[in-house]
Amino acid sequence: MTEPTIYELSSPGRVGVRYPQPDVPLAELPQDLVRQDLPLPELSELNVIRHFMHLSHLNYSIDSGFYPLGSCTMKYNPKINEEMARLPGFAYTHPLQPIETVQGNLALMYELQEYLKEITGFDAVTLQPAAGAQGEFTGVMIIRAYHKSRGDSKRTKILVPDSAHGTNPATSAMSGYEVVHIPSDSRGNVDIEALRAACDETVAGLMLTNPNTLGLFEEQVVEVNRIVHEAGGLVYGDGANLNALLGIARPADLGFDIMHINLHKTFSTPHGGGGPGSGPVAVKAAFKEFLPGPIVEVLEEGDEELPPVFGFYQPTQSIGRVKAFHGHFGMMVRAYTYISIHGAEGLRKVSEYAVLNANYLLARMRGTYKVPYDRICKHEFVVEGVWDDAPEVHALDIAKRLMDYNFHPPTNYFPLIVREALMIEPTETETKQTLDRFADVMLKIAEEAHQQPELLREAPHSTPVGRLDEVKAAKELVLCCWLPEEAKN
C-alpha cells in the first residue's frame, strides 16, 4: 500500500496547531522583504499523526525484529535512555547558558569523558564530534596538527587497510592526505610485510579498525602499531567495532594513539533512521592539546560540603571546532545512562555476549555458507553470499529473501575484500532463540538458492514494495514533491 505524501494530503485552510494571538502591538513589516508565497502543506494534527504512523509501519526496526546489520551494532536501545534525555532539566537547557546554571550538564559530560577514558585507556576525550565520520576527521586533523607542530612536513600519506570502512579513505582525503591501501593477509590481518614496506618518513599515520571489518581481532595489532610508530607515524583507531572490546582490551594499551567512539553503536544510543550519532574522540596525553575545544574540566575541586565546579577548557593547539556548541548532548545523556546501568562488569558482559552470539551464529552457518577467513570471530563475521553451484543467486538476493522471513538483511557487499559479502553482527541483546530462527532461515535460504533460485531473484515478496528501480531514481532524479495545483489557495 502506498501512503500519500503530506503534500497530497494537504487541503487549503486546514491548520494543525493553533498559536496565541500577539500580546504586543504589531510592528510594521518591511514589505519589500516579505515573502509572497509559502508553498507548504496544510493538514490537521490527526492527518499528520496518521500519516507518520502509517509511514512508521513501513519500517523495519530493532524494536520490531532482528537487525544483524554488520558494522552498525544494532543492539537494543533501552527505553530508559529516551526518558533520561528528555528530562526537562536537560532538554530545556540552552548551549550558551552561563556555566553556573548548567552544572548538571557539565557534571554528566565530565563523568562521561572519564568513563570513556577508563574504558578505552586514553588520557583525554572530546565529546564534540557529531558522528563516527566526524570523529575520524577530528582524529586525522589531530595527526596533521601533531606533525606540523613538530615541523615535520614530509608526511603526506595515510595508510588504510583494504578492509576499512569507506569513511577512512574519505576522511584521509578530505584532511589533505594521499591514501595508501594496505592489503590483508590470508588470516584477515593487516599484511605485516606490506605494512613494513609502506612505512617510511612520508607516512603520517595508519587508520586501523580493530576488530577489523571481517569481525576479526588484528592478531598482531601491537606489532602493527609498533611498526607505524617506528616510522614516526601515529595510529588512529576506528572505534566502530568497540562493542567487541569493552572490558576485553583497552585500545590505548594496544598502542593506538587516537580513536573515536560511536556512542550510537557501542553505547546504545539509537540510530534514528540514519542519525544522529555521536563520535567522541579519545587521545593519549601527548595529543590532548590538539583536541577541538572546549572540553569539560573541573575548575574547582569539590569537598565534603560543596560539589566540584565544572567548566570548559580550551586546548592550546586545538585543530579548531568541528561542530557548533558542545556536541550531541542528548546522545551523551543516553550513553551515560547506559554505562551507569552496566558498570565495569556489565560492560564486559556486553562484549562477551556480543562475541558469543556472533560465534554461535557463525558455527551454525559454517558449512552452508563459505567463510573466507575462518577463525574465532569477535562481534561480527563475514560469509560469502554466493555458491558456485547456484550461480544465479547473489548476496543481494539472499538479503532480499531474508525480508520475507521478517529479518533485516545483514550488511552486504562490504567489506570489499570478500566476494559477495554478507556481514553479520547479531549483538549481545539477542536471545539464542532468535539466533536459531535466523540460522534456520539462512540454511533454508541456502537450500532455496539451489532449488528455487527464482524465489530469491524475485524476493522480497511480502514487503510493502518490491525491489525498486534504482536506475530510474538516479536518472529521473525526483528529489522533492511540490504542492499539487488544486491544493494551492
Added chain:
Amino acid sequence: MYTPHTDSEREEMLKVIGVPSIESLFADVPAEYRFPRLNLPEPLSEMEVAAQLQELASINETTRDLICFLGAGAYNHYVPAAVDAILRRGEFYTAYTPYQPEVSQGTLQAIFEYQSLIANLTGMDASNASHYDGATATAEAAVLAYHHFRGKRTRFVVSPSVNPQYRAVLRTYLNGYENLEVIGDDVEKPFETAEDLLPLVDANTALVIVQYPDFFGRIQDLTDFAQKVHESGALLTVVVNPLALALFKSPGEMGADIACGEGQPLGIPLSYGGPYLGIFATKKDYVRKMAGRLVGETTDKEGRRGYVLTLTAREQHIRREKATSNICTNQGLMALAATVYMSLLGKTGLRQVAELCYHKAHYTAQQINQIPGFEVDLKTPFFHEFVVKCPDSVEEINEYLLDNGILGGYDLSNDYPALKNHMLLAVTEMNTREDIEILCEALKEYSHD
C-alpha cells in the same frame, strides 16, 4: 543487563561453537592486555539511574525556570506534543540508514518529504537528507564550491556577521586543503553589510557566504548582491534560519546557489546544543555535487511508487577517497522532527510563529531602546534577534538579570572585541508580554543602581 542469555543457553552455545568458555573466545587478544579491570562505578538498577540522572538534571536552571532571551544560533521555541509522539515511535528511532528500501519506506518517504519541505522553504531545487548542524552544513557548502571549481578558485569570502562558530568550523574543514584563503570576516568590523564584501570578490573567488538573518538578527534583500557575486563567477551561500523564511523572501528567490543553516528552530529541543539539524539545499546545477544522502522517488516492478537512496555513487562507501565528504551518519531523526513540525504548523502556523517572533522582538527592542543607557538600532530591519548596546559589560548585566530569573542575551564581546558592552537578544513566541516587561524593568533597575 540487556543480555538475555541463561546459563544453560550459554553452555549450549559454547558447545556448538566448540570452545570451553567465553574467555577462550578472546585467546587472540594479547594476554598482557586482556581483561583489564575497569574502574567504573558499580552498576545501578534502572530505578537508581533514573534517580541519579533526575538529580543531575535538577541542578540545572532551564529555559523553563528562567525567562529566556538567549539565542545566538539556538532558539527557545514551542514544540507541539505531536512531534515527540512521532519521534518516540521505535519504528523510526530504532531503525538505521535505509540501505534496504523495501523495509525502510517509512524513513525514506519521511526524508523525501523533508527534502521537499526544505526545498520549498528555501526556494531551492533540492535538499539533501541533512548534515550534522548549521556549522558543518556551512563548511560543506565551501567544500562543494571548492570541488565545483576543481580547486582552481581558492578564495572564500565570508561575512563577519556569519555565526562565529560556523566560521570556526568552516576554517577547520578547509584546513586540509592547501592554499585556500578564507577572508572577509574582520571581527573589528562586525556590522559590515554584504555589499562591503564585494571588493573582495574576484575571479579567484569560489564562494561567498553570508547569513540571513545574520548573526545580529538583521535582514537585507540580497537580490542585487547575489547578482554581483555571480558576475565574478563565484557561488553564493546563504546561511538561513529556516523559521525566518516563513516570513521573508527565500534565498532561492534572491538568487543564492546554496542555502544552508541550522534546523533546530523547526521543532527540535534546545538540549544543550544538540543533536540539531544541518539544512543543506541547492539549485539544480549543484545537486550532483551535494554531499550527504539523497532520497529519490521511483517505482517497483508492479509500478508502485517507492523511495530509494539515490546518487549514492557520490558517497564515501562507494567512492572512498574520491568522495567529496566523509559523511555517513546524518541527523535522520532530527530531520523527521522538522518534517513533523512543518507538517503540523503548515503554511499558516509557520508564518504565524515567525510573525509572533517578529512582533515580540520589535516590541522588546523598542522598549529597551527607551531605557536610559541602552540603545538599539531600530532602523535596520531584523527578524527576532537584535543587538543592544549596554551601559556596562554584558557579563555584569547578565549576572544581574540571572538574579532576577532572566537568562540574558549573548555577550558579543566573546567573538567581536569591537562589541564590548553589546548584547545579542533573541525573542520568540515563548516570550509573553509580561516576560518582556520583566526584562525591561530589570534593565531599568540596573541602569538606576
